[in-house]
Each structure stands twice: as structure tokens, then as C-alpha cells.
Amino acid sequence: MYQQKQFFKKTRGGKILKVHREHYLRDDIVCGSLACTTCAHGDSTVLSSEAAQYLLIDTNVALHQMDLLENAAIADVIVPEVVLSEVQARNKAIHGRLRLLVADKSRRFFVFSNEHHKDTFVKTEKGEIVNDRNDRAIRRATTWYQSHLAGKTPDVLLLTNDADNARRARDEGAAAQTVYAYVQSRTDKPELLDFVARTGDTGGEAAGPSAEGDAGPQAKRRMLYAEHKGMAELTAGLQKGLFHQGKLRVNRFNCFEAYVGSQSVGKEILIQGREDLNRAVDGDVVAVELLPPEQWKGPEGGIFREHDEEEEGVAENAEEGAGLAPEIAEDAPGAALENLDIGKEGGRVPTGRVVGIIKRNWRNYAGSLEPMKGPGGSGAMAHPLFVSVDRRVPKIRIQTRQLANLADKRIIVAIDKWDRTSRYPEGHYIKTLGDIGDRATESELLLMENDINTRPFSQAVLNCLPPLPWSVSDADVAKPWRADLRNLRVCSVDPIGCRDIDDALHCTALPNGNFEIGVHIADVTNFVHPETPLDLEAADRGTSVYLVERRIDMLPKPLTEDICSLRADVDRLAFSVIWEMTPSADIVKSHYTKSIIRSSAALSYPEAQARMDDPHMSDPLTEDLRNLNRLAKIMRQRRTERGALTLASPEVKFEIDTETHNPLDVGMYQIREANQMIEEYMLLANVSVAEKILKHFPSCSLLRRHPVPTPQMFEPLLRTAAAVGIELDVGSSKALADSLDRAQGSDPYFNKLIRILATRCMTQAVYFCSGELSPPEYHHYGLASPLYTHFTSPIRRYADVVVHRLLAAALNLTPLPERTRDKKSMHDLSDGLNYRHRNAQMAGRASVELHTLIFFKDRAVDAEARIVKVRSNGFIVFVPKYGIEGPVYLTKKPDKGAGPDPNDDFVVDEEHQTITSKDKRQTYKVLDTVTVHIEVQEPQPHRPKLILTLASDSKEQDGFA
């Protein structure tokens, strides 16, 4: 069955070891073609017998032309194993995409295990380098296919961009073409040309697209950037401490200012300017060389910096418009840099320049084309610049034949390369999302930018659903461990219009004066079994995403809205946490069980609130609610005493037109007592469950923690508070909570504003696996709870699903899935969930931002705003009513070349956070109330922006001046 081949390798750090591995060559490897009569046909036999030809790709084609390969017009492709493994070694992401293509049977990509086939394995010859050997292996695979399929219709074409390789292949009798030539020959699909990536190694491909429209011969071109140093030099430099390694993070507001967090320096290194950035893109891991200290700079004037004027005369579109107010620290742009000790040594920070790139982080970027001067004739090749919506990304030069079509579209583009001679990176078009400004398109875009999977659920996933219509079966009732709680008076309270109801409550007065309180959570794990396609999909999605006008579900709709949703007056399966509480809200005992419940009412928050408030209502359900509320208040009180923070976020609520999905009105989200009541029980359930699962699975419980913010993180808050004469104690969460309570201003909103600012200092709470940290680190700062997890929303959060499984295992109901037992996979899972969770929040905010923009498009309003930050040429205001935050400029944009207008000069007092005009007529202080005018402007076509200006009646004279 097999033969043996042994070979030697010398590898691994420091010592040279002789590695001796077996390599079996087989005779049972199939060619995967349906046309073949000798090989066994199986599931993986995908290559069609009707195809004109099979394409066999080499490594560079796979690495660089992935977008082309992903196009549906490309099918019947043979991927030799050697290509796959080379791709894996060089680019994980591309490898993943290639694997997806192979997995998609309809695309007819076949992996040919040439390295283990007895006839296609090639041995490295003496003196031969690996690349040559691999190329030879690919050619051998091609010729093998040719002889294997000889006399049958499809022949095999080797796609390679290496001219030398192609020539050798032809010498060996195999057909070979460059990608470009092949795509050109595909006259049936002319649009494929757009997808051809422009790569450096096109070799002899003179006819190829590398000749740019606006570029002269290579030799004449000016070198714009310093050369990147080679890997060996970088490694040596890093070891010697000459260079510093770190991930490049570009300022969201200025794409020529970036920071590299370097461990070797201990501080963040500032990198300024196009030349010093040296073709590095946000997220790249780079090597940085520090400049001499006398060349160190400070970050430029905060957030208002105008970009360098481009030589082409096209202004960078970087002036900041207003956006949605950030919620927590990590959302805030440039938050990290504000923690630096700016102000000392003249605001200078270590400054450096990029000398080499260790790992590229290129991805696909969504955005639009910059309007081109001159007519983009249809069909002619044009090279427009692409501007990403992510402002941290530089413009990208692409080539297209369909300029006219793409001009007003949101498109997706990938970077292919960035030469020293080229100001912009070069890329290629991938796909069109839709028209710019179109609500659907922009929503799509923001989902994509946040890496949210909006694809419909696959058939494999849907096959995991129970047959519909579903109802509780006798078998479910008969299970001894499932308690029948249908006799209890259970109700749910949720936001208006909520259809995925995953929690319900009951409260029964016991004869001994105590109360029995139950929290019933949808029993999602009864339907989502571990390791099924449904489970894997849900784990990958991680959470449902709530946009203003739509919801992207984590689980398929039948589960989300029907089977799991604890709707009124139907039997539903639940996972219940039941406590017995004294009237003073002390828990006497707690109990966990799977159950069957029948909700008697699905209330909304306003309904519940109305019932509780209405003195005429005294039906049992209302009484239950009142009991619940009374106990909740006691618990809340206790929690606050322990030091839980009452934080605030500038949440807004849109009223959406049901027809057009356009926003009709926007306003602050109202928080009622009912909301707080439900929250309290959810918190209690989560904490109880966290204790229970941690007791049983101390090393693999999924918990949620909220790290204690560092003193530096509070600095902006403290500075602001100090400026208005308020002292905050951030020593502990308890101290902070108390001092926040004391911080009362003249108006009722003042306290909330302080709380909003305090919230921004916090870090994000994160999921983690209990085995990875020591118990003191489990602490949840915001809730002041030593333990916390998520248990109460399994329909929309995958973490809760995992916790349900943990709890079920703790109760000995079901065995713990293997993946949950493994620390490593739990670590990956929690990382993934954190990422998804964060993205979902970002997408939600972006959606609100988008709708705000649409809302203000046809109306300009004046609104009251509060100054939250003072800057050299203006200040940043927050508009509570709409949740908007944005800059207000006091100085005019300086004309090019002209000096600053002396009348416009303002002086900033950092300590008191005030900005005063030279003539002392105008003074603005942080937290002051001003009236701003909000309107949408379009400084460039298709680029609407929310602009805030000071309304004419300007500043209100209130007590803080």
C-alpha cells in the first residue's frame, strides 16, 4: 500500500538537529476528475467532465490572485498539495480562503495530494532550492494529469505568473499560461480582468497590466520611500535593540500619524508623515528605528489636523465630521495616546520611522473611488484612486475597465503591493456593494467593515433544526430531570417589539413569608447540540447583531423567534434558576433545573412599568411584578453599597419608518424602573450560575470579567472634573461610585454627563476561561462582583450557550462537550467571542451613526450641547439629545500658504480646560453648555458629513463660566 521515503532536514533554533521523517508515497490517490475512468470516484471527485480544461495553479497564483479564483467564473481548478502547504506557510488568511473554495463543492476545486502520490513526488536534487523543487513538483503534477487524462476531453493548463516556470513547463510538454493571458482568453467573461491582481513577480509579462497609465518607465521613477530592510537584518537589529517591533496603529483621524506599541521601549513610539511610515498600513507588524531625541515630536494639535495637501491637488478627505459619542475608552479615537504624558518636555514623545515590515495586515477594504478628472471612457483601462471608509487606510490605486459603473458605488478593494516608487499602494477591485449613500449599501458596508457574517444560514445548519411546527413533546415532559413548571405564573418583560425573548420571571409568595423567585432562560442547548453545523455556525457568529433597522441573528429564525423564544401562552423549554428569598432579599437557597414553562404574559418595559405604577391594578401578575420590583430595589441598593457603578451611556433610540426603514425621530433611550428590575434579576442569575459552574469546573468555566481601570485611564476624567472643581476618588469602584454620586452640578444632566465621561475611562468587559487567570482576576469591576458570566441570553449570545452547557454538565444532565473541557479551545473561543462582541457593538454604533446622518440629511437643527474636551482650535461637544459627539471649530481653516489669522487665535489653558480668544471676549470651558447647529454637508459629492457649528446665540451664560 505504501512506500517509504526518508529525508533529512536541519532546523530549529540554535542547535542543528537532524530531523528524520517518514514520507509515505501512495498509489491510492485519485485525480478527482469525473472524466477519469481509472480512479475511484468519491465525494471529493468534483472536477467536471464537461469542463473545457482544468486549471492547475501554482503557489503565487494562489497567493496573489485569490480574488480572481473566488470569482464564480473560475471553476475546475486543481490545487496541488504542495501549493496548499506553501500558501499555508506564507499566508494563513489566503490559505483559509483557499480551503473554503475547496470545501465548496459547487466551485469544483480539487486538492491533488501530489506530494504523496507515488508518481508525482519529486525528490530535492542536490543544490536545488526549495522553490525550484516545488515548481518542479507542480510541473510534474501537470504532466501527470496530462498523461493520466490523455485522450479524454478536459486537458490541463498550468496557471503560473512565473515566465521561467511556464517556459520549463512547455519544454516538458505541459500547457502553461500566465494568469493575465488566461483571463484575456476568457472572452466570455471580460470583467474578470478587473480581478487580476497586479503583483511584482509577473516576470516577462510585458503585456500585462503592470504598465501603469500614469507611470513612466520604471527606471525614471523617483524613489518615494526608503527601502524596507530584509528579514535577516531586521532580526539582527531587533536583537541588538536598534529596532523595535510592534503593531502599527494609525490614528483614526490622521492617516499619517501612527503609533507603535513597543515593549522594548516601554512606551508608544510616534511615527509621523508619509515617509517615516514608509508604506506601513494599520495593523502591520513593523520594525521601527527611533529618531534621535532632538527630532522627537509631539502629537500634532490633537484631532483637528488638516492633511498635507497632495501634489495632485486632491485634498485628503480627512477633516473630521461629527459622529456618535463613544461609549467606553477603547472606542475613543486616540485614547491611548492621551494617556501619554503629553505636556511634559514640550509634548515630545519618542518618535521613529518604519524600517521594515515584519508582517503585513492587508485585508479587503470597503470604500469608494475618488472622483477622477476627465471622462472615464467605458471599457478603457483607467487607474482611479480608491478611498477606504476606514480613514486609517491610505488611498489605493486600482485599475478598472468599468470606471463609469464604479464611480458612485461602494466597492471592495484589496491591496496587492506597494512599491518604493509608488505613492499609493496598488490594488484590485473585488466587488461592488451598491450605491453610495444608499441606506442598505451603507449598512452592508458597516457590517462588512466589522467582519459580521450576514450570509443566510446554510442548508447544513438548517438541517439541524427540529421539524416545524415544533411544540413541547411528551418525551420532553417525561424526562425526569425536566421540571414541569407550567403551573407557575411566569411572565417576560422586554423592549417593545422584541421577538427573541430569552428570559422570563416568576415570583410566588411562600407560606413562610418568603418568596420563590425564578429566572427562566430559553433552553437553547436543547436544540443546539455541540459540534453540529448549527453549533459551529453560532460559535462563529458569536452574537446577534442589532442594527437600527435590522437584526442579524446568531441562530436561525425559527429558533430565535419561535422555538426558543419564551412567548406568552405556549409551552416552552427553559433552564431555570430558582431562589427562595426572604422579604429582605436574602437568598435562603437556590436551585437550578431544566424546566417547561408557560409564560402568561410577554410584557414590554413600558407595559410592565405602567402596571406597577397603576394603583388600580391589583391582579396577581401585577402583584408579582411589584414584589419583584421591591426585592430588586433592595438588591440594587446592596449592590451599590458594595461599590457597583451606575454608569451611563449616551444611548439613543430611533423611530423607524416601517416602510422605508428611514429614521423618523431620534431621542434618548428612556430607562425605567422595570428595566432596572429585570437587569437586577439577570445579574443575580448570572452571578449565581457563575458560582455554580466555577465550583464544578474550576479550570474551564467561561466567565466574564471587567478589569480594574489603571489610574492613567482616569486621567482625562480627573482633569475634566478638576477643571470644574469636582474631586473624584478613583481609588476603588466603591470610592468612585460614591464620588460620582456626590458630583452634582447645577443642572440634572450634569451628573449623567460625568457618568458618561467616567464610563469612557473604563475598559471593555471580556469573556475568559477560568483556567487562564487566578481567581482575584475574575473580578468584575463595574458590577463589583467577584464572579460574573453570561447565562441569560442564549438566543443572542453564544457565551450563554456555552455557560448553559457548563451548567447542565454541573447538574450531571449532559456530559460536557470535549471542546469546552479543553483550555486551549476555550481560550480561542473566548477570544473569538470578545472579538465578535466588540464588532457587534461597533456595528451597532456605526448603524446609529449612519441613521443619524440620514436623519439630519433633510433637517438642520439647533441643539444643546456640552463641551467635553478642549482643543487648540476648537472643542469637542456632546449633544445629549442625539448622542452625537463632534468637533466645533473656532478658527477658520487657514488658507494654504497664508499665516494664521491673529484674530482667530485662541489660547488653551490645559489645566483649567478652557479656551479663550486673544481678545478675551470668548471663553469656553469644559462641561459648559453651548448651543450647536447640526446639519449635513457634502464637502465632496457622495460624502455627506455631519457638521457642528456654534449657533449664533452662542454660549449660554450659566454658572460655570
Next chain:
Amino acid sequence: MLQPEGPAPSLDEAAAKLAEAQAILQSSTASLPLVCLGDAIDLGADAEGGVMKGHGTMMAGEAQLQATVCGLVERVNKLVSVRALKGRYTAQVGDVVVGRVTEVAQKRWKMDVNGKQDAALLLASVNLPGGVQRRRTNVDELNMRELYQENDLISAEVQQINQGDGAVALHTRSAKYGKLQGGQLVTVAPYLIKRLKQHFVALAAPLDVGIILGCNGYVWIGSKDLVDAGGRDEDEGMEAAGPSGQVDLQLRERMCRVANAVRALAALGLPVHPPAIVEVCNLSGLLRVEIKDMLGPEFLAQVAYREADRRQAEGDAQPMDH
């Protein structure tokens, strides 16, 4: 004490030739009743008559015999046994053995006879100097070392075997048994030694040496007097040495040639018996192979070819001699 050595890794060609010759020897397709350990033994048609389990077998379930060693199945009436082709010497009463004294114990000598345990030679089973039957006295016991001491080689006969633990008792109550001196010992695998009528063999001239083929695989090569006399002087023992303790050179060379012939046979896995030894010696003389080259692959190959030819001539179907 030399063991037969494997073919020295000298000439590749010779080694290849040897391998080829061995392959010819091994190529016989004669069907042998072989079993591997763990295999069920096919009892054939007469199983219903009931079988008795012999050596190398055990009962596996009802009426199912299973081999516990690899080897040949033998049947004597109802007794079924499997004889391993390799293994330690299993004594039978009456076997002539050559052994070495490992220990002088109370009233007995402990002897290494290549068995699973050391054999015992009781003081009572030894002819005392003087040759007369008399009671063993304490003095005799104290003087045991004067008779045989540690590391002495002795030829003896198996007197009895303990049914319980398989302990072997030897005797030297014949003039031909006793201490061996002035010769050399070659040890081969016991299964290579046939049981013969006569284990004391005098090889005729020109070899002119005497050999004792111990059933336990220990082969003694010494002077011809050893076997001729049919009895030995009590005092001198059977010695090839002259009064000076020297063995003359020609005799030594003849002994070495015979010894190497035995080693050559053993190296090839061929049975060691007097005609075969003589044949190998003759072959070496014929080919003018020096004594020191007799264990080289070239000569071994010749021996193997010769044996193969011989077998061919005799035909494989020769009935087994017993």
C-alpha cells in the same frame, strides 16, 4: 570458549553469495507442520478421540489445543506437542552432555549444561579415584574440589529428571565420562545436535581427533584417545597433552579445523553430526581453505551449496531418521 560467529562483514560479493546459498537452502517448499505460538493446532479428523496436550501446547477452551511456542507439531498417538526449534536444552535421561562446573556445593557439583536450570552432579554419582564402590565419607566431601573444581569441563550423562521442577541430575559413572582437558569447546544451539547411537566419536585420519557431541549443544574436540579407550585411567583423565602439558602443533591444527567445521555448520544452521563435520573438513582441504578462513562468507557459501546439492541428490522426501 568461542561461539560460532556470524559471517564477518568482509567482501560484499561473498556475502551476497552466501545469502544466495542460504536462500537456496531455505527455499524448500516441503510442507512442514509448522505453527506459530498462539495458533490453534489443527487436530484433523481424529480429534474426537481426544488428545493429550504435550510440550509446547496448552488447552484453549474445550478440546482446542493452542501452541505456546513456534515450531513443529509432533504427534505420538494422542499426545500432541510442539517442538520449538530453538531454545534451551531440554534434558532426556541417557543424554550425553558436556557441562561446566559453576559451583561446588554440599555433596554436589552444580553444572551449566545450557539448560533452563543448572544440572546437579551428586558426589554419589561420581566414580571416585580408586575405582571401587565405597561409601562416600566426609573426607571425600571435603576433597570434592580435588576431583572437579569450578570451571572444569566435564562430560557426563543425564541420570534422572525431577518431574516437579525439571531439575536434572547427572552421573559420570562410566570410565568414558569425566574431566575434559587439552582440547576445545564449541557451543552450538542444542537443536543442531542429533541424538546418535554414539556421541563419543573418533574421526578417522587425516583428521584424527576425537569429539564429544554433547546433546546440550556443547561440543568437545580433543584427542582421539578420548573415545578410543572406552575407559580412562583414573588419575590422568583423558588428555591429549603429553607429560609436559603441551599439545603438539599438528594435533592442535587438526582440532581447530574440526572446531571450525562445527562452527561453520552451526553458523549456517545446519545439523552438526560426524559425517557433516568430516565433509566440511574435507571440503576445506579440497578448496585449500586455511583454518582461519573457514568462517568467512566465501567458504560458508561453498558449504551451503554443497549441502544444497547433497539434499537435491538425496531428494527432500527422504524419510526422517529417528
Next chain:
Amino acid sequence: MEYVSPEGLRLDGRRPKEVRQLKCELAVLHRADGSAYLEMGNTKVLATVYGPHEVSQRSQSLHDRALVHCEYSMATFSTGERRRRPKGDRRSVELSLVIRQSMEAAILTHLLPRTQIDIYVQVLQADGGTRAACINAATLALADAGVPMRDLVASCAAGYLNGTPLLDLNYVEDSAGGPDLTVALLPKAEKVTLLQMDSKLPLDTFEAVLGLAMDGCKAIAAHMRQALLEHTRKQAVVRGPVRL
């Protein structure tokens, strides 16, 4: 890391349920009563058996059965890094014990009272699955020595990586950190004489892995049986038509 490709091939080109190439040679050392050289892929092991012979330390002698003594060692050159390996370290003591116990389960020791059997196993090259290879080699050497045994002891390792049970892990797969289950089996009776695993594994997965390992043992046993039969045949044929 991907240890099984979606095409169903492992890193070395085997499929999950295949053992490595097995090669055995018997009676490689002439001075020993029995010896065997065994290769499982790149794992190469030499086993030597002396005895049964007189017990060397009389006080250890057992009146009703044989004393089995086993010594495991690893050659200095057996791994990529040349290292002098002290005798009697924890690992080799443990392995000696493991081999001895699984062999004692097969040897009919009660037939050999007051005797001693020495088994020496040396790893010449290690590439995962040394435990199993040692046990297999020891079995062959014992069989060669003509020591009576209940059955052959066949051993094979199996692991669980990438959600797939894998048979006969090599070094790379072994060091992946997944569970590694070594089983020694009396194939005829399907009796397990050794079962070792250090990691935790869910019961249902464990059963799948165990089943696979047992299948591997049976395949190895069949191979060893063939080798033994062939060896015996050669011996018998060469010795000629002579009955002792």
C-alpha cells in the same frame, strides 16, 4: 496545526487508520537465546532475551514460576540530539516495568519454576511509539527464544488529534500534545495486557481510540505472526529433515 488534511492524509502521508511500515528480523544476535529487531516506521528497537536460565541471585528465585527481568534503554544516538542517557532514570524504570508486566501476562511462567528470563530492550532510533515497539520486539525475541507463551503480545499506540482518532502516532503527532494511548493486546483472546494514557479523554472518544488501537494491535500481531512463521520455516528447512 493540521495533523489530518481534509483530503484525509496525515503529515507523513498515511491515512488515520494506518500503521507505519513494519519490519522485523529475528535471531539477529547469535549469543542470545532469542533476539529480534523491529522497525515501526522510523522507530527502531532491538530486543534480546537470555534464558530461561538459573536465577542469578538465588534469593530471588521463585519456586513456582519464572522470574522475569526487563531492562529498557535508549541509545545515545536514538534522537535528533545526541545525549548520554543515564541508566535507571524514571522513564526507563517505568518503561522497564511496563514491558515486564505486559510480557509476564503472556509468558507461561508457571512452566519454568526456579528460572529467570532476562529481556533487554534498546531503542536505536525513536520516532514516537517506542513503548509499543519495545513490547512488540520483546514478544518476538521471547518467541525466538522458544519461551512458552499464551499468545503473542502485540502493542500499538493511538491518539486523537483534529477530532480524528489516529493510529500509531509518530514523533510529530506524539508531541502535538493530544492524548496518546498505548495498548498491548493478546490478540487471540482480545485481552488487554497494557493500557496507558496520561491525558483526559471523554469516554466515547476514548472507546473509539481504544478500538482503533486494538485494531492496530491485531494488524501488527498478524504481521508478527507471519514473520515468526517464516523464520521458523527457514530454520526448520535448513536444519533439514531431522527430528531431534
